[in-house]
Structure formats: structure tokens, C-alpha cells
Amino acid sequence: MSKTTAAIYNMIALINPAALPALRIAATFFFLIYLGGGAYVFRNRHRFFERDPNVDNDVPAVRHIRVEVVLIPWLVLTTLILILLISLWLA
Numbered sequence: 001m002s003k004t005t006a007a008i009y010n011m012i013a014l015i016n017p018a019a020l021p022a023l024r025i026a027a028t029f030f031f032l033i034y035l036g037g038g039a040y041v042f043r044n045r046h047r048f049f050e051r052d053p054n055v056d057n058d059v060p061a062v063r064h065i066r067v068e069v070v071l072i073p074w075l076v077l078t079t080l081i082l083i084l085l086i087s088l089w090l091a
Contacts (some may be wrong), residue, residue: 009082012091027085034081038074042078 015023041048049067052058 008087012087015091020088024089028087031081031085034078038078041070041074 038081049063049070051063
């Protein structure tokens, strides 16, 4: 078991068992809001990441990098939050 995994298990072990159901529901609710925000950005990606006439040298490669700068951290955070949420539900 890695050091990070042990720290997560220790943190979950210290949670009061009486508060665990409320924490599970609240964490799931906020995770769904987080996913909804990601869906909003995805649906409006053309408005956020397409060509801007006010920017010089706004070439397709730069626009692609803009998408990557937002998408890669969002995917990493989503994966980490989902793993933590699953471990909270299984505790």
C-alpha cells in the first residue's frame, strides 16, 4: 500500500460513522454539480475556445493548446475525486 493510499484510509477511518451517510450524499451531490460544470464548458467550447478576432496570431495550434490546458487538469481532478468518492462509499 502506498503512502497516499494509507493517508486516504486513515482520513476516512477518522470520520464519525454517524456522519458518514450525510457526507456520502453531500459529496455525491457536489460531484454531480462539478460534472454539470464540465458539461457546460463542453457544450459551450466553441464560444470559449474558438478564434478570437481581438488576438493576434490566434492560429489553430494555439486554440488546441487552450483546450488541452483546461481539459487535462479537469480530467485528472475528476479521476481523483471519483476515486475518493468511491472509497467514501465503500468505507
